[in-house]
Amino acid sequence: MFWKNVQRKYALTDHGVKNIQKGTLWTVIVNLVVICGMGILYKLMSGFMDTLTKGSPLPSLLLFIGVTALFLVISYTVHLQQYRATYGLVYGEVKDVRIGLAERLRRLPLGYFGKHDLADLTETLMGDVNRLEHVWSHCLSYLYGSAISTAIIAAGMLAYDWRMALACLWGVPVAFGLLFGSRKVYKKRSEENKKSAVRVADGIQETLENIREIRATNQENRFLEELNEKIDRNEKIMRKGELTIGIFVNLASVIMRLGVATTILTGTSLILGGKVDFMVLFMFLLAITRIYAPFDQALALIAEMFVSQVSANRLQEVHDTPTAEGTEVFMPKGHDIEFRNVSFAYDNQEVLSGVSFTAKEGEVTALVGPSGSGKSTCARVAARLWDVDKGSVLVGGVDISGVDPEVLLSDYSMVFQDVVLFDDTVMENIRLGKYGATDEEVLAAAKAANCDEFVEKLPNGYATPIGENGAKLSGGERQRISIARALLKDAPIVLLDEATASLDVENETKVQGALSRLLTGKTVLVIAHRMRTVEAADKIVVLADGKVAEEGSPAELLKKEDGLFRRMTKLQSAGAEWSI
Numbered sequence: 206m207f208w209k210n211v212q213r214k215y216a217l218t219d220h221g222v223k224n225i226q227k228g229t230l231w232t233v234i235v236n237l238v239v240i241c242g243m244g245i246l247y248k249l250m251s252g253f254m255d256t257l258t259k260g261s262p263l264p265s266l267l268l269f270i271g272v273t274a275l276f277l278v279i280s281y282t283v284h285l286q287q288y289r290a291t292y293g294l295v296y297g298e299v300k301d302v303r304i305g306l307a308e309r310l311r312r313l314p315l316g317y318f319g320k321h322d323l324a325d326l327t328e329t330l331m332g333d334v335n336r337l338e339h340v341w342s343h344c345l346s347y348l349y350g351s352a353i354s355t356a357i358i359a360a361g362m363l364a365y366d367w368r369m370a371l372a373c374l375w376g377v378p379v380a381f382g383l384l385f386g387s388r389k390v391y392k393k394r395s396e397e398n399k400k401s402a403v404r405v406a407d408g409i410q411e412t413l414e415n416i417r418e419i420r421a422t423n424q425e426n427r428f429l430e431e432l433n434e435k436i437d438r439n440e441k442i443m444r445k446g447e448l449t450i451g452i453f454v455n456l457a458s459v460i461m462r463l464g465v466a467t468t469i470l471t472g473t474s475l476i477l478g479g480k481v482d483f484m485v486l487f488m489f490l491l492a493i494t495r496i497y498a499p500f501d502q503a504l505a506l507i508a509e510m511f512v513s514q515v516s517a518n519r520l521q522e523v524h525d526t527p528t529a530e531g532t533e534v535f536m537p538k539g540h541d542i543e544f545r546n547v548s549f550a551y552d553n554q555e556v557l558s559g560v561s562f563t564a565k566e567g568e569v570t571a572l573v574g575p576s577g578s579g580k581s582t583c584a585r586v587a588a589r590l591w592d593v594d595k596g597s598v599l600v601g602g603v604d605i606s607g608v609d610p611e612v613l614l615s616d617y618s619m620v621f622q623d624v625v626l627f628d629d630t631v632m633e634n635i636r637l638g639k640y641g642a643t644d645e646e647v648l649a650a651a652k653a654a655n656c657d658e659f660v661e662k663l664p665n666g667y668a669t670p671i672g673e674n675g676a677k678l679s680g681g682e683r684q685r686i687s688i689a690r691a692l693l694k695d696a697p698i699v700l701l702d703e704a705t706a707s708l709d710v711e712n713e714t715k716v717q718g719a720l721s722r723l724l725t726g727k728t729v730l731v732i733a734h735r736m737r738t739v740e741a742a743d744k745i746v747v748l749a750d751g752k753v754a755e756e757g758s759p760a761e762l763l764k765k766e767d768g769l770f771r772r773m774t775k776l777q778s779a780g781a782e783w784s785i
């Protein structure tokens with residue numbers, strides 16, 4: 206129960222908590238071995254005292270050298286074991302926790318990423334894990350081990366002389382009580398600290414990502430001033446936090462050290478009263494240094510332990526968020542996509558409400574409607590990138606909310622307007638469409654998507670790296686890579702979001718040819734802003750305010766006198782005649 210709590214509280218893996226247990230055990234052994242060393246010293250001293258006071262023969266030096274040498278060997282061995290169990294094993298834990306987090310993030314529904322920005326998640330993966338690593342390696346085992354060994358030593362001391370034991374030990378519970386009592390203050394400071402650090406990271410990321418727009422609008426100074434302000438505020442919050450922690454930790458350390466003074470005072474008065482001899486005081490003074498040493502180390506880090514709670518909670522939040530799970534068996538009867546009374550909301554803001562329509566296999570179904578009417582949301586929901594709130598989406602009669610997203614998505618090809626590319630070569634970016642595709646397959650898909658024309662001009666052809674998110678390519682070139690990916694994947698369902706919008710007329714005509722090859726016999730859901738894109742569609746679903754306003758073939762809808770589709774088509778043809 207105790208260890209389960211520790212595991213959850215400090216976001217440890219099963220393996221990690223076992224390492225902490227091991228580290229605790231070795232810390233107990235180390236502390237007890239060191240106290241035995243004190244015993245050897247005490248024995249030597251009392252031998253000398255007896256020689257001085259009672260005239261006993263000098264203790265055998267050879268025996269003491271032998272015992273000390275043995276002690277050193279044992280001490281070295283147990284310290285090494287403790288080091289391995291605390292520092293050594295923790296590095297494996299860091300790796301496991303990061304991999305576990307990344308795996309979890311991979312399986313989370315997209316909605317989660319809408320609520321957390323990139324800087325925040327990067328901070329969790331890197332900063333929070335780093336902070337916890339320090340606590341796992343430097344604090345937990347030391348603190349728990351010291352608590353156990355002190356309890357054992359304290360029991361021995363109390364049995365030997367309870368007055369001296371109390372004089373020695375009273376500072377430990379008081380100091381730790383003070384620190385535990387002030388935990389809330391640390392937590393508050395550290396939450397403030399974390400928020401302001403994420404705000405700085407956000408500000409830097411936003412400025413770098415939007416540097417083009419910032420320069421184009423001459424807003425550099427304003428952005429820099431805002432960033433400076435965030436950095437200044439963060440520094441002030443950090444200083445305030447450090448000061449608060451420093452005050453409590455130093456106060457606790459002073460209280461604990463007062464134990465030395467009370468031991469000397471009590472020991473002296475007991476010696477004067479003839480109740481104990483000097484060697485008892487000497488023994489307790491030796492013991493006290495050993496009890497304080499590990500706690501001193503823990504004291505310096507205990508604040509970090511409390512502060513790390515905020516990081517652990519952030520990690521735990523990722524682990525507690527339900528992942529998009531489902532069965533790995535997906536055997537639909539055909540690939541019709543059926544929306545049954547689907548409602549969906551982003552952050553309680555309903556965007557789709559009671560949407561019902563069917564996109565048939567072998568047909569092109571176009572989603573049209575005013576901006577913000579919910580077309581892209583429909584496409585995302587159709588691929589389970591988000592889960593619906595009410596109703597259901599069926600593919601070939603199977604409710605997709607019960608299918609593992611990875612398995613489901615192997616049946617989808619997607620070409621969206623905002624193409625995502627990786628900092629790799631053209632070849633590898635296309636190969637992403639189909640895991641393990643041969644070079645020949647990749648080149649055939651690239652050719653069909655009309656990529657040859659721009660790739661020939663690149664210094665290393667298909668082996669040319671294209672920069673972060675394809676920064677070295679034009680919008681049309683990026684989109685052709687995305688179409689090549691979809692062609693390579695050749696999945697039975699194709700989602701297109703204005704796939705040819707960034708192409709010039711000549712390229713659009715060429716790519717349309719490739720697209721028609723891709724679309725033959727598939728279930729195609731096209732999101733179209735330009736009405737001429739959907740002239741050849743088999744069916745049109747018109748969305749307005751998240752509801753289906755009209756449905757039918759283009760010809761049927763054009764006949765509707767006061768229809769939305771007819772009005773939009775008319776408006777766009779009027780727009781086409783207008784020019785600067």
Ligand SMILES: Nc1ncnc2c1ncn2[C@@H]1O[C@H](COP(=O)(O)OP(=O)(O)OP(=O)(O)O)[C@@H](O)[C@H]1O
Nearest residue numbers: 319551556574575576577578579580581582583734
């Ligand atoms: N990630 C998100 N979080 C919150 N709200 C969102 C998110 N994505 C879209 N919305 C909102 O949902 C509504 C529908 O957006 P959606 O992108 O589906 O519309 P659309 O019809 O595709 O628009 P457009 O034609 O302009 O691309 C809009 O009001 C939009 O502001």
